[in-house]
Amino acid sequence: MVAQMVQGKVSLAVAAGIDDPQNPLGTDAIQVYEAIASVYSEDGVLVLMDLGSALMSAEMALEFLLPEQQAKVHLCAAPLVEGAIAAAVAAASGSDMQRVIAEAQAALLPKAAQLGVAISHPSSIIGEEQVTHDMGAPEEASLSTGQITREIHLTVHNRLGLHARPAAKFVACATRFQSQIQVCNLTKGSGFVRADSINQVTMLGVRQGHEIAITATGADADEALAALKALVESHFGEDDSVLESHAIPPSPHLSTPGASAEGNPPAALLATHWLLSPSSLKGIPASPGVAIAPSFQFKKTTVVWHHAAPIRIQEYHVDNPEAEWQRLQAALRIARQEIQALLTHSSIQIGDAEAAIFDAHLLFLEDPMLLETVQERIFALHLNAEAAWGAVIEEVANNYHQLEDPYLQERVADVVDVGQRILRILSGTPITTVDLSQPAILVASDLTPSDTASLDPTKVLGICITAGSATAHSAILARSLGIPAVVGLPSEILQVADGTLLTVDGETGNVWIEPEPDTLAALEGKRHTQQTARQRALAAAHQPCLTRDRHQISVLANIGSIEDTQQALNMGAEGVGLLRTEFLYLHRTSAPSEEEQLTVYQAIAQILGTHPLIIRTLDAGGDKPLPYLGMQPETNPFLGWRGIRFCLDRPQILQTQLRAILKASARHQVKIMFPMIATVAEIQAAKAMLAEVQAELRQAGIPFDEKMEVGIMVEVPSAVAIAEQLAQEVDFFSLGTNDLSQYVMAADRTNPQVAPLADALHPAVLRMIQQTVQTAHAAGIWVGLCGEVAADPLSAPILLGLGLDEVSLSPLAIPVFKEAIAKLTMAQAQAIAATALQQDSAAKVREVVLNSLVL
Template sequence: PTNHPLHPLPNPLPHPLPTLSGIPTSPGIAIGPATLYQPKLPELPEPLLDDPKRSWQELQTAIKTAQNQIQTLHQKVATSEEAAIFDAHLLILQDPTLLEATHQQIFEHSLCAAAAWHTVIEQTVNTYKKLDDPYLKARAVDVSDVGQRVLRLLTGIVAVLPDMQEPGILIATDLTPSSTVELDPNKVLGICTVAGSAMSHAAILARSLGIPAVMGVGNELLHVENGTLLALDGETGNVWIEPDEAHLKELQIKRDSKLNTIQASRPNAHESAKTKDGHSVKIMANIGGLSDVEIALKNGAEGVGLLRSEFIYLQRTSLPTEDELLEVYQAIAQSLSPHPLIIRILDIGGDKPLPYLNLEPETNPFLGWRGIRLLLDYPELLKTQLRAILRASYGYSIKIMFPMIASVREIRAAKVVLSTVQTELRQAGIPFNGTMEVGIMIEVPSSVTIADQLATEVDFFSIGTNDLSQYSMAADRTNPKVASLADALEPAILRMIQQTIIAAHNVGIWVSVCGELASSSVATPILIGLGVDELSMNPLAIPGVKATISQFSMNEAEAIAHHVLQLDSAQSVREYVATKFS
């Protein structure tokens, strides 16, 4: 290990400044020796060939084997969000554009299978990286991951996973989804990468595995030598290289306290979430499909606060029919019954385009044709989904939620379509719940400023802190250079949450928070102190959040919330809350 002499500051800080900082992507504290992971790329054989037919057959065999390998990874993951990552990988292997281009390289340019495939994958990855669309730019990692898998099969090179001689922190330029999902949490205590963001596929998988992670740290990270003691905090994005003894002990205490809280919370996960003085808060799950319901209930969810309809659409090559949607919604509602189910209407565009809709590329898709804007322009797409949800609501506790509402006229237009569908169902004698609650996502700044007007139009609000922080801070959360700015703990965002809650409660409607912030132990006392009625989160985070809620009273939560609204940064908010639970 490198030995950098430590020179004490003239006025020592109670919390030493981090050596490096990045984007907090998976919560928890990790301490251990560094292991640098730099996987070697397969070496290409002689590019020219004599038998193009045999080479094409070799490629087909490699692709088939790759499909089987990815199916195995697909079965390892827990939630629909993670499964969707590997669904996308399978679609890449079937991409006719890739296959046709590779066929051309083999038969017209006389390249062997490995050289032809490598050429096409490199061209595709470079094309994606140059695009402005953040969704497509991020897809370059997936194309590269799939490309390397097939290339290894063609060249006979076995994928080498990180060689962790002892438990420690894995450092790398970036991690592919395939590498991340294979990590052993008993060996990999933490992840720290040069690239990546909170919404990258590697980050999603790290959170699922429960491995603390900080990404987007920068190239300085690669100067850390193997064996150097590292500490990282996946909730603040701070990384310390060779922390001093006092700070190391403090981090160990904080880490052990969090781990003990999580362990102690599991047996009580099915109890209601209550503060020390008995104030109840509903804890719900965010899910993407039927397979998530069992995980949600097992972890103590009191219902589903967000069913992301887009997963049903993204896993297909054509639009689902009304009956197909009805079957999915009924199956989920039945598995969840008697608990409530909130279905968010299809939220596509921006970072979630549907390839089979053939939407034109946009210069800035996050500020473009997405959410309710797109659906109102595709009334039949909206009506099909509304009919399926209304039919599924008969006999079940189903609520409906519209995404990306930025104005009163948008929710009124959506309600007109809903009313039309209700009338059609009544006339056809098809039963549905006529008193089903209707809500909206609060995720753009304009909806916060007119929350008082919107509150008179609906039965509930659900605050989507991921998009709200991105739009309010003018920072793309998929861009590592600015993603740290889109921090939902910024006092500006917390004030917007407060404003929304006050507007809702003034007219008697309830408020949920369903973004990543809902699962943050730092945010829990703040959100409850601000008056949030319901928190909806990744199912795996539920036991820990319930345990956190039991550690403070409502008066304490309100005092914390009042104080942090006056602070000047997200970092100050984190530090203040830490002092209250140290």
């Protein structure tokens, strides 16, 4: 039929069945290869294929071709009959390969329409004439709709391509526009997919050096493509030096045949295990360090959907699909709250860069392709929510497994993590947490990113799992937490009884079960060497932070839980400069009571002893919405009803928190800090409410610190401009550079295409800091800083030179900051800061610091 239609204008070949009369079903890879070779040209070859043996044979056939030929062959899942006709007609008319692929994949739509089946079509823009322009070229109207389709081609340069976090930024950027946006991987010859689908974008397999095409159709198409172009060209805001830190350095102790130059086994060896001795196992080194402790088997309760599951999902018919859909929506809302709480916790404990893993988890819950498919299953098949969700998650997971790229295959762990979370909520299964009474080495078949981020490094001394790889998100998180880890271990490790002595060498990938005395002694020696070096650094961190000429700056910690407090002290914190109280309000359906808050504040103050504790009142809104408090979605939440604005409008919520803080201040060094102060009237209103609560406590005879210091967060430009008046109202300022930088630069730090502008080392932000410090000191009050910029060692001389009295940062970054300060004199720091203020970009500021430190 096709041959008759195209009259020899298109080369056609068939490779169906196998040459075996006794077993005629199947596909022969050699036949597929020969068919491709018979029609091959530089214009490319389109292979239409079914699933099963056809897919495997087609992929195998490509291996017989030269690399340059493989790039010209495109495997397509379009329907065989309709796809062949549509593709051949398009090819005969002179269309390029991408259009031919799009027409082939679109061929399923008429059949679906005839059957009354609704399907989404991510691969092409149907019914529109695509018009390709350079940016700024004259507009051309679509022949059928009058809308314009713009297209740009870009090369992706960041090291790991569109992996989870850059893909999340890409999707977040695309969804900000009204236009229909699609993207394809030109290098791999993929079809177009929806740019608002985190799964489809990730599964394009875009790696460093790949060329992508982005199309946009709609009124704001030019703006959308410009924003995406800026995002790609900024390398998605990634710092290659940060990415390099995720790699496992080569180890002189590891000699694995075929190991790569980076010290990691090649993909072909990732599933290979062998015994070193009767009591030792070999796995993949994932996080360096030596751990010696009893084993603890972590057996997580999971609700899954495949046959090997400990708990199987029940599939059943529902009479009211709308109610079932709403049940799923409720589960999605709870999951978003849980992930947001985990994101906040991870940001505090390990920093924003690694916590961004959970930004991708949040986008997964909003993936329109996934949700539309689940909705269709519920309404068309009358399936219960668990069955519909589970089936779709399994399909998505299988799609990741089938990707050629091993790195992208590992992202299936994130899919399963999010999928399990929803199933757990739907089934009412409680969260399984690692509850250790004593330090131990955690043994498990696998750990999700959520599991790993929740671990307490003081209790979990090591990790041994049978799944995973060194580049999985769980491994990255383990390294950030400083927990030695070996992954990809043989299943024998799961048979080890709790309490059995284990030793883990995360540098070599070796695990010993009840090691021999000489092995144990050698490992204890190695651990002692590592601990001595670590303790030396920590010992210095526990000393006052002094410059070479004995100038002191206080170094405190940002925390978000009771558990963070002891870790902060262990890392050398001189107190808590910022307790983010939002963690008390997240992951729940109502505000915490006064008693709940008091218990937490007292527990933290008790751990700190005589060290100061600065408690920031509720800073909801912006990137921390709390729907149960009546906070509705806003067009621009960072400029909306947030921080002190919200609390003053909801006095009962603020008064409850103030009572708890005041009660906790008795016999402790507690200070209170109000966020998002933009006007003098706001701080006066907040202080008036504080005075009312103080009067109530006095009348009731309840003790509190009558001399408790009161401060504000300086994070709005107006607060800098009126700092002189604000200083008359408070005892201290604390610069919140995360928000201050975004307001000064007019750049939403959660918006990927402009987030790089919100850099606290930009001279405009540094001048705001300088002005605030000078004004505060002139008024006789002290100034701290509690933004993430302090965790950047390059900021140390600038912050010191600008005259800050105190910095508060992530606990893990404290030793590095103190070490940086110890190498400076005050005169050096002031000179560096003065030069930095004269630069015209954050990049040049960093150059100034680097050059000054080298000299």
